[in-house]
Amino acid sequence: MKRSLRFFLKQSKNILFVLLSALLVIISMAAVSCALPGSESKPPAAPAVPAAPELAPDDQILIASWTEVSGATSYEVWYNTTNNSSSATISGNNIAGTSHTINSLDNGQTYFVWLKAINSSGTSGFGPSASAVPQAPLAPPDSPKAPTLAAGNQQIEAGWNNVDTATTYEVWYNTENNSTTARKFGDDVSGTSTTITELANGQIYFVWILAKNSSGSSDFGPPSSATPTSPEIRVIKGDLGIPSGTQGHDFGDQYEGSESEPVKFTIYNDGTSDLSITSISLSGPSAGDFVLDTGATVLTLAPGANTTFNMVFYPQSASAKTANIIISCNDADEAEYTMRFDGVAVDAPGSTWTEHTITGQINPSKWQSITASSDGTKLVAAIEYGYIYTSSDSGASWTKHTSPGAQRWACMTSSADGTKIAAAAYDGHIYTSVDSGATWTMQPCSPIANWKEITSSADGTKLAAVVYNGYIYTSSNSGVSWTSRATDTTRAWNDITSSEDGVNLAAVVVNGYIYTSTDSGTTWTEQTGSGVNSWYSIASSSDGTDLYAAAFSSYIYTSSNSGVYWTARTSAGNHGWISVACSADGLKVAATSFNSNVYTSINMGLSWTQRTDPRLRTCLSINSSADGTKLSVITKSEITNPGYIYTSTDNGLNWEQRNTAGSNIWPSIASSASGMNVAAVTYGGYIYTSSDRGVSWNEQTSSGMRNWKSITSSEDNGKLAAAVSGGYIYTSADNGVHWTEQTGSGSRNWYSIASSADGNKLAAVVYNGYIYTSTDSGVSWTEQTGSGSFNWYCIASSADGTKLVAAVRGGKIHTSTDSGANWTAQGIIATGSWSGLASSADGTQLAAVMDYAFILTSSDSGITWTQPLTTRYDWKSIAMSADGKIMAAAAYNNYIFTSADGGKTWRSRIQSGKLNWLSIDLSSDGTLMFASVNDYDNLFTSP
Missing domain, CATH: 2.60.40.10 (Immunoglobulins)
Known part of the structure; x- marks a missing residue:
């Protein structure tokens, strides 16, 4: 029984626990249900802070208004005389609207005002403040002071000081000092000055000013008086x-x-x-x-x-x-x-220029200097008035370097590995490169001088250079700084050479001695044993022991004791020696002579072999590799005598012309009237034409490669005529696509040709000959013996071909008014050699330029002339628009110059670049210009 009861009690506890747990779950669910959104309303939040109010000041009050704040039911307005809300005074509480008037304020005092927003959940903080100043009502302005008067012819100019609060003024005047009978002048004046007109000169006038605003007018201010004067x-x-x-x-x-x-x-x-x-x-x-x-x-x-x-x-x-x-x-x-x-x-015509690339054959150039690395692989050569070129494959291909600019390069030298290069510009600075010529640095510490030659140690650190009729200069830091090694006097230094370490130097003087140094040029010894001679060039073995010197009017001389004693090597002969080079060990020697080819020796100059390659006429410079097998030379070049670079890899036995290096010689360029069609000739090359104003060019191979000297164009019908130096005149009727050799012109030393606008009448001049004319587009020609046989150099024509003007090199300008039948020598005397002529369409306006002299202009067909510029330049060409107002002139080793007022004033066009400008022509209106450069790849146009 006890056990049953115990079991019953135990089961009852379990059931009670279960019931209690279920009750807790129900309560929890109810709690969760109560927490769901919308299940019960929250009390509202306090409103946000109001924005700053807007304040409207008035007499001793400020009227504040603001924007309603969401959720706010009323507002508080606070104010203070300082921008401090903590000590502010409340003006209005529980304000239901959005405006409030703050009363009993002091006029002129600045007040700061804040707002608070209120609802049942609370009050916001202070919003930002606004400030304003209560103002008293506007009173009529004070009376102005007496005005300032300036009398004129039948008028008086009145001025006065501004009056505070005045918005306009009245001006009153009278002939007596009585404002009650004065008359008002004109309407109210908003400024502080006016001019009283229609007054009598000599009569005194009194003037009053009255100030006005919206509240009324001032009394008259004190008067001023003035009397209108007579000078006017x-x-x-x-x-x-x-x-x-x-x-x-x-x-x-x-x-x-x-x-x-x-x-x-x-x-x-x-x-x-x-x-x-x-x-x-x-x-x-x-x-x-x-x-x-x-x-x-x-x-x-x-x-x-x-x-x-x-x-x-x-x-x-x-x-x-x-x-x-x-x-x-x-x-x-x-x-x-x-x-x-x-x-x-x-911008005047010619103010901007564009360079246009010309593709096709590259002509020879006027090379000035060449140097090589010790292995002969890297070559560097410079054009006298042009750029520097480098080759890394013994001259097979070349790269032009424009960064140092187009200079009159005089000489250059290279380190043994060809990495460090130094080049000297005649009458300029020395430039150096440490990356085989890719980039260049002008060394400002190098003096501006007439540099003649420069040499380098094998590592390129030690440099030495000579100045003709100057001193020797040395550098021990690759050309960054230079020291003048002044001997007892300046000398006609012509060449200098260095040992491999840069310690032993030797230099030659034209019509003087040979000098040597054993301390990198610090001190020098005059080697009297060399004798006075026309020394031109000198070369050194790597240790400086063996020296070779070339005398222009004598022989090649050798020394085996660093220049103390010298021996004339007569076996080479007396050939006007110009340049000499030798191998590092001094065994192999090579020399160039004037018009007598290259000579080489493999036994230190004891015997010589003449390299009779006919292409190796006068060679200006020769260079040798360290082993003496690789040689490089540059041949002398003139406009009528092209020059090239030649290289040899077998000590001069065989030579290869490197015609991929160099630039075109562009002696002449011509434009049609519209400027759309342009033609240019190259000396020793083809004729090039453009049908898009010079943007793109076509090589006209049908013209043949000739020594083209001059070209002219008709107005716009496609007729061209070009003259060959030592050849015939050629004509084209299709803008240069096809050419006809006009044998009727005769093979002559043609120098310049001009055309009428229709291309029918042509006139051409012969150097050391006559002027010739044609009236059938060049088919037949007439020798105009009346012109006389002179060194005719340039000619220009009027549009109808009736008026011609021609110049004799070093002589006079001649004009003709009957298409060349008769000629008149004009009295203008040349101060230089005439190099270019230009004529307007009617032949009235003429212009002429001279080498190393001036521009001259004429407005009466050449009877009288004016010199507008006083500075001498090496002028090469001049052109003008049809009306003669726009002119352009090309200066060699300088800029393009333009005039837009008929030649009265001239301006150098620096944007064109300082180049060897050779020829220029214009469209008939002068807005388009076309120019060519000697020793250059491309042609230029403007605009």
Whole structure:
């Protein structure tokens, strides 16, 4: 029984536990259900902070308004005289709206105002403040002070100080000091000045000012008095009067660098007494772009008298220009008469240039110097007026380096590995490269000098250079700094050589001795044993023991004791020796002579072999590899005598012409009237044409490779004519695609050719001969013996071919008015050698240029001439537009120069680049320009 009871109690506990657990689960679920969203409403949150209120000040009050804050039921407004909310005063509490007026404030005091937003859950914090100043009601303005008066002709200019709170003014005047009978002048004035007009000269006038605002008017201020005066300046342009302070003239568009036509102005004295003008001057931001042309700047004009002056617009750069003229005088109301001038300077033709790549054969160039690495693999050569070229395959291919610029290169040298190079520009600095010529650095510490030759140690660290009629200079840091090694005097140094370590140096003097140094050029010894000779070149073995020197008017000399004793090697003969080189061990020697080929020796100069390759005429420079097997030379070049680079790999036995190095010689370029069709000739090459204004070019192989000297073009019908030096004249009727040899012209030393606009009339000049003309586009020719046989150099023609102008090299300019039948020698005397001529379409405007001299212009068909430039340049060509207003001239080793005012003023076009410009031509309107460069690959156009 007890057991049963115990079991029952135990089971009852279990059931109770289960029931309690179920009850807890139900309660928990109910709690969760109560926590679900929307199951019960939350109390609202306190509102957000209000934005700053807007304040409207008034008399001792501020009216605050604000934007409603979401959830807010009312607002509090607080204010303070400082921007500090913690000490602010409440003005309004439980404000239901969105505006409130704060009363009893002090006018003129700044007040800061804050807002709080309120709802049943609380109050927000202070919002940002706003500030304002209560203001008293506006009162009528105070009376103005006495005005300042400036009397003029029948007028008085009145000015006064601004009055606080005044918005407008009234001006009153009277002939007596009585404001009650005064008259008001004109309408109310919003500014502080006005001019009272229609007054009587010589009559005194009293002037009062009255100030006004919305609240009323002031009393009259105190008066001032003035009397209109008699002297009165008046300026007119034509019949148009120009009031002071207004525009005198708008010149419109004007080419920069050119002068406009002058504009005439007249100054009158309209008064009854003398007008004294003390100065006439220009001012303003562009005063330098206008030219004032006047007589005396201090003068007196009697009543009714006048004087004139001219204004010229002469802008120096392309932009809008403004300047003022100031005429200072005794006119009481216009003591400084001013007048504004405006104009817009636009880019003149020729201000920008584009280089256009020419593909095709590459012609010889005027090589000046060549050097090589010790193994002969790396070569460096320079064109006299051009660029530096490098080769890394013994001259098989070449790379042009434009970074050092087109210079008049004089000499160069290389380290043994060809990495370090130094090149000297004649009358310039020394340039160095440490990456085989890829990049170059101009060494500013090197003096500007007439460098003659330069040499290097094997590692390129030690350099030595000589200046003709100067000193020897040395560098021990690859050309960064230089030291002048002054001997007792300057000498005609012509060449210098170095040992491998740069310690032993030897240099030669033309018509002097040979000098040696054993301390890297610090001290020098005059080797009298060499004798005085026309020393031209010297070479050294790697240790400096064996030396070889070439005398131009004598022999090759050798020394085996570093220059103390010398032996003439007569077996080589006396051939006008120019250059000598040797192997590192001194056994192999090579030398060049004037018009006598290359000579080589394999036994230290004891015996010599002449390399009779006919191509190796005058060689300017020779270079040898360390083992003496690889040689490189450059041949002398002129415009009529092309030069090349030649290399040999067998000590001079065989030679290869390296014609892939170099640039075209472009002696002449011609344009059609529109500038669309352009043609250019190369000396020793083909004719090239362009039908897209010079952007792209075609090599016209049908013209043949000839020594083309000059080319001319018809106006726009496709007719071209070109002259060959030592050959015939050739013509084309299809813009240069096909060419005909005109045997009727004869094979002559043609130098220049000109054409009429239709291409029918041609005129050509022969150097050391006559002038020839054709009236059938070059098929038949007439020798104009009336011209005389001279060294004719250039010719130009009018559009109809009637008026011709031609120049004799070193002689006079001749003109013809009957298509060349008769000629008149003009009196102009050449200060140089004529090199180019140009003519306007009507033949009235002419221009001429000279080598190393000046530009000359004529406006009367060559009877009289004017020299607009005083600076000498090496001019090569000149051209002009059909109307003669736009001109362009090409200067050798300089820039293109242009004029847009008929040759009166000229400007160098630096953007064209300092190149060896050789020929230039223009479209008929002068806006398109075409130019060629000697010793250069490409052609140039503008714009």
